[in-house]
Amino acid sequence: MKKKERLGARINMSEMFENKNSRTELSQLGEFGLIKHLTQWIELKNKSSIKGVGDDAAVIDCGEYVQVITTDMLLEGIHFDLTYTPLKHLGYKAVVINLSDVYAMNARPQHITVSIGLSNKVSLEAVEELYAGIRLACQDYEIDLIGGDTCSSESGIVISITAIGTANKKDISYRSGAKETNLICVSGDLGAAYMGLRILEREKQVYLDNPKMQPDLQGKDYLLERQLKPEARKDIYEWLTENRIVPTSMIDISDGLSSELLHLCEASSCGCMIYESRLPIDHLTAEQALEFNMSPATCALNGGEDYELLFTVPVELHDKIKEQGDINIIGHITTAENGKYISDSQDQIHELSAQGWNAFSS
Ligand code: ADP
Ligand code: MG
Numbered sequence: 401m402k403k404k405e406r407l408g409a410r411i412n413m414s415e416m417f418e419n420k421n422s423r424t425e426l427s428q429l430g431e432f433g434l435i436k437h438l439t440q441w442i443e444l445k446n447k448s449s450i451k452g453v454g455d456d457a458a459v460i461d462c463g464e465y466v467q468v469i470t471t472d473m474l475l476e477g478i479h480f481d482l483t484y485t486p487l488k489h490l491g492y493k494a495v496v497i498n499l500s501d502v503y504a505m506n507a508r509p510q511h512i513t514v515s516i517g518l519s520n521k522v523s524l525e526a527v528e529e530l531y532a533g534i535r536l537a538c539q540d541y542e543i544d545l546i547g548g549d550t551c552s553s554e555s556g557i558v559i560s561i562t563a564i565g566t567a568n569k570k571d572i573s574y575r576s577g578a579k580e581t582n583l584i585c586v587s588g589d590l591g592a593a594y595m596g597l598r599i600l601e602r603e604k605q606v607y608l609d610n611p612k613m614q615p616d617l618q619g620k621d622y623l624l625e626r627q628l629k630p631e632a633r634k635d636i637y638e639w640l641t642e643n644r645i646v647p648t649s650m651i652d653i654s655d656g657l658s659s660e661l662l663h664l665c666e667a668s669s670c671g672c673m674i675y676e677s678r679l680p681i682d683h684l685t686a687e688q689a690l691e692f693n694m695s696p697a698t699c700a701l702n703g704g705e706d707y708e709l710l711f712t713v714p715v716e717l718h719d720k721i722k723e724q725g726d727i728n729i730i731g732h733i734t735t736a737e738n739g740k741y742i743s744d745s746q747d748q749i750h751e752l753s754a755q756g757w758n759a760f761s762s
Pocket of ligand 2: 455501651654
């Protein structure tokens with residue numbers, strides 16, 4: 401056996417955060433660069449570890465079937481604002497965003513664990529509300545809550561959920577399987593959750609400026625619901641399964657379509673061409689975007705928090721995909737040398753760039 405590395409006990413308090421020789425800001429790497437930097441040493445040692453870091457979920461061989469495992473953390477003040485987020489909605493959403501990552505592997509989620517950090521400003525009634533949302537999501541998606549952890553927190557509410565799902569090994573869709581000529585498909589419509597967030601932020605500001613004002617949210621139900629109570633695409637997963645379609649690649653687009661399509665192309669070593677005119681945008685999203693002086697396409701490409709599935713299938717499945725009704729074909733996969741592009745409504749071609757969510761962007 402290899403000798404264990406000794407860490408020793410020398411501690412220098414001031415050096416902890418200020419190494420005089422070098423200091424690199426996390427914003428220089430960005431979230432994805434940081435993850436890469438921290439995990440590049442990993443070599444999977446256990447035969448059962450089929451896929452580790454780098455996809456929507458890890459994949460573990462269990463013999464007859466595989467298990468997929470994913471985890472996501474939500475922090476108060478970073479991921480949610482309790483001024484306008486009802487706790488029941490928050491609990492629901494915290495579960496759903498994890499389930500979305502399981503569906504993105506083309507697997508069926510069955511179990512979750514829930515870990516929470518609570519500050520002393522949180523009452524029992526408040527945690528009960530949070531759990532009412534968690535419970536509702538477990539009912540709606542037929543999930544068992546099988547454990548977790550409970551801690552006190554000095555900096556607001558923390559929620560970390562792990563979801564576990566199962567699939568046949570041959571049915572798993574990785575980010576890495578897209579092939580030239582494959583169709584690029586996306587479920588649902590895009591940009592609405594971001595518009596919902598912008599409305600809530602605007603009304604918060606109005607309220608802070610004048611606490612007597614009540615928020616004006618008339619006619620905004622759809623946009624707000626997409627932000628506060630998103631759904632994972634269980635129905636799309638089930639439709640794919642019923643129709644024996646295994647996407648050649650799949651990813652969930654919580655961080656924005658552009659950013660996730662770039663991840664998919666990078667993992668698959670391919671290029672892409674998508675068409676702005678084919679981006680699915682609800683008319684309420686488009687109207688709201690124009691009210692905010694934004695282009696609806698920008699919201700759809702970079703808004704984020706649309707828990708929809710982005711996937712690729714062989715071109716022969718074109719008509720079958722069209723039958724489903726809530727899946728749009730937005731372009732096709734090309735070779736890596738061809739690059740990653742979007743064609744706008746005037747047929748001008750632009751390089752696809754990611755402006756989506758990045759936890760450590762400067
Ligand atoms: P998603 O947006 O689908 O939740 P992330 O972008 O958070 O995925 O993570 C990308 C990949 O990096 C995943 O495989 C995830 O498990 C892994 N990952 C993220 N943070 C860490 C970390 N601190 N240590 C090890 N792996 C990580
Ligand atoms: Mg994901």
